[in-house]
Amino acid sequence: ALDKVPCTAVAGSYCGGGCSSPAGSFCPAGSYCTGGAADRATCAGKTPAGYYCPLSTPSAEGLLCPPGYYCLGGDSPSMACNVPSGTYCASGTGRVNGAVQCPIGHYCLGDSADKAQCSAAAGSYCPTGSVDPAGVPCLVDPALGAYCCLGGSADKVLCPLPSAVARLDQTPPPxxxxxxxxxxxxxxxxxxxxxxxxxxxxxxxxxxxxxxxxxxxxxxxxxxxxxxxxxxxxxxxxxxxxxxxxxxxxxxxxxxxxxxxxxxxxxxxxxxxxxxxxxxxxxxxxxxxxxxxxxxxxxxxxxxxxxxxxxxxxxxxxRNPPPPTRDVGRGKLVASARDAVDGSLLTIGDTVSSGNLAGVWTVSREVKLSLFYGSTLVTQLEFDKGNLEVELPAGTYSCIALLPNFYAYFLRDCSVLSKATNFLGDISLSPELTPGTTRAVLSWGSTPKDLDTYVSVPSSDPARPSCLVMYKSKTCNAGASTQVSLDLDSTSHNQQGGKPETITFGIITPGRYIYRVQVYKGVSSDALLSSGAVVTVYSEDFQMRYKVGRDGYIEGINWFVFYVDGATMEIKPCDRVACPTSVCAAGGWRKQDGQTYLC
Incomplete structure (x- = not known):
């Protein structure tokens, strides 16, 4: 007979009955074995939740539950998790409902899958609870700032702010x-x-x-x-x-x-x-x-x-205080504020038309005029029943006129000359548009007495000629959502200025709309070039200003200002190809040379 040999089992093994090797055998699941001559012992009541006793467990503490599983402790085995996407069972999960949200920089497919590092492209990141390795676009916190994302598994970080600009020499327009x-x-x-x-x-x-x-x-x-x-x-x-x-x-x-x-x-x-x-x-x-x-x-x-x-x-x-007042004399500033659609003075209680809807709101307060030196506010003035007359320190200013429900009116030059009456003329504020519509407002100085606007409106039927909006025929497509109408025809400018000419466009349709300005019964281009005329185009998504002598082109007594490509919704300055002089033959005041109409 063979003699008994002492057991030399290492931790995680034991020598049970009938053991034929001093090294013993693996400790069974649900038990722990400290090695040597010690027998195996049950993990029940000893191993805490979040741990378990698999094969070859060396101590009563057990082993940490692996990712994707939960472990109830004692002699219970590890169990595969069944969790929703965006969550996972982390190492050491000790209960059935112990899933946690996927951490930043990782994505989690759910069930028993472990978290995995994201591979987001630059500009994206994986926030907490991500389910897609591509992540989501970087976010914006309106209070804190925009975030930048490097991609991969990197977290978002606040983007650097733009270089601080404390003051501008020119006033930024609306x-x-x-x-x-x-x-x-x-x-x-x-x-x-x-x-x-x-x-x-x-x-x-x-x-x-x-x-x-x-x-x-x-x-x-x-x-x-x-x-x-x-x-x-x-x-x-x-x-x-x-x-x-x-x-x-x-x-x-x-x-x-x-x-x-x-x-x-x-x-x-x-x-x-x-x-x-x-x-x-x-x-x-x-x-x-x-x-x-x-x-x-x-x-x-x-x-x-x-x-x-x-x-x-x-x-x-x-953020700068108003500039100090200099002893350079004072001058008088005179202006009127008018509704660009009907030309009336803007006074409290008046009802306002949007161009195609009458009486859509009521004027609730007086127009306010802010004077700026560059981007620095100098003072704010208030009109009285649509009129303004005030003495101010002489200086070079820009100004912005504001009234609720009207677009802001920006004037680059509101300069005040010393010991002089400075006429700003009529400040024509455009009522805010009905969605899908566009408006063009023509303003000019004291001369000439009358400028007229003309718009060639394409026909929905290619076989028919364009319709012409002008002072003699003020509407095309009447009553339709595509209606184009001359809202206001101004005929009497003088030293104090005058009313604007205003056209409101309905929904733009395919075809080319051509907008031009003509000197009524003019004889040369001189009156146009000296008029200071400006056309401001208001649309749902932009404001654009065209200035005579700078934008478009002049031919005779006509200023071809801009055109609208109805197919692309683009508005561009006129050139001789897009806005040919042949449109002058369509109607209005014109000269005829044989069979040719002159602009």
Whole structure:
């Protein structure tokens, strides 16, 4: 018979009954074995949750539960997790519902899969709870700033701010922020093609958009835009979008939560809003416009949702105090403020037309005029019943006129000469547009007495000639959503200036629209060149100014200003190819040389 040999089992092994080797055998699952001559012992009641005793466990503490599993402790085995995507069971999970969110820089497929490092492209990152190795686009925090993302498994970091600009020598004119063009990321939101308004996409309950627009100077800014709720009329023009459309009735419950630079407003649709525009204003600080819009609705059924128009961005002041007053004398500043659509003085209580809708709102306060020296606010003046007459220190200024529900009016030169009466003339403020429409406002100085605008409007039927909008025939496509009309014909400018000439365009259709200005019964181009004429074009997503002698071209008594390509929605200065002089033959005041009409 063989003699017994002492057991030399290492930890995790033991010598049980009938053992034939001094090294023993592996400790069975659910037990632990300290080695040597010690027998195996049960893990029950000893191994804590989050640990387990697999084969060859060396101590009562057990082994840490591996990723993708949960361990109840004691002599229970590890169990594969069954968790949703975006979560996983980390090492040491000790309960059935012990999953945690996937950490930043990783993605998690769920079930019993471990977390894995992301491979996001530059400009994206994997936030907590990611399910896709490509991650998501870098985000914008309206209060803190925009984030930059290096890609891979790197976390987002705040982007460097633009180089600080404390002051500008020239006043920045009002600009438009097209939310869609400046977006960093968006989901469940769509632009209203071919317009640039935003609304929640059909058949989803929620959507968002966020983005950043850099501003030219560090200061205080006014942001203005509209919240439009279309009404429903089954007989509306198929292209109409406001105030009525023919797709279907809107429902209550739509809402938008808006955060711009940390300033938050919320708005929800009510019955009183249907077919109307609700104005929204934000006053924000800084050199960046950072925004997030969260759209939501009560049901996902397809219908026409309210929409948000692009924002008008207007400088209130930079961070500098007003410049000290210099002893350079004083002068008088005289101006009037008029409605660009009907030419009336803007006084409190007047009703205002949007160009194709009458009486859409009421003037609620006097026009305010801010005078700037560069980007620094010098003073703010207030009109009295549409008129302004005030003495000021002589100086070189720019100015911005403001009134709720009207686009800001910018004048580069509002200089005041000492010991003189300085006429700004009529400041023509354009009422904010109905979505999908465009407006052109012609302003000029004291001479000539009369300038006339002409617009060639393409026919929807290629076999028919273009229609001409002018003082003798003021409307094309009357009553349709594509209507183009001369809202105001000005005929009597003098030393104090005069009313503007205003044309409002409906929905632009394919074809070429040509806008020109003519000296009524003129004899040469001299009157045009000395008129100081400016045409300001207002659209949903931009404001553009054309100046005589700088933009377009002059032929005789006609200034060919701009044209609209209806197929691309582009507006460009006229040249002799796009805007041929042959359009002069269409009508209006003209000279005839044999069979040829002269411009």
């Amino acid at each position: 600009a438009m922020c097209v939310w869609w063009e400046h977006r960093s990321r968006a989901q469940g939101v769509k632009p209203a093609v071919p317009f640039m308004s935003l609304s929640k996409a059909d058949n989803v309950l929620a959507g968002y958009i966020e983005g950043v627009m850099d501003l030219p100077v560090n200061g205080r800014w006014l942001i203005r835009f509209g919240y439009f709720v279309p009404g429903y009329n089954a007989r509306s023009d198929v292209d109409a979008i406001f105030p009525d459309q023919s797709v279907g009735p809107p429902l209550e419950g739509d809402s938008v939560n808006i955060n711009i630079n940390g300033v938050i407003q919320s708005i929800s649709t009510t019955p009183a809003m249907i077919g109307r525009r609700t104005p929204l204003e934000f006053v924000v600080e800084g050199q960046q416009l950072r925004y997030r819009f969260d759209f939501s609705c009560a049901t996902p059924v397809r219908r026409v949702h309210p929409f948000i128009t692009p924002g008008e961005v207007i400088l209130i002041q930079d």
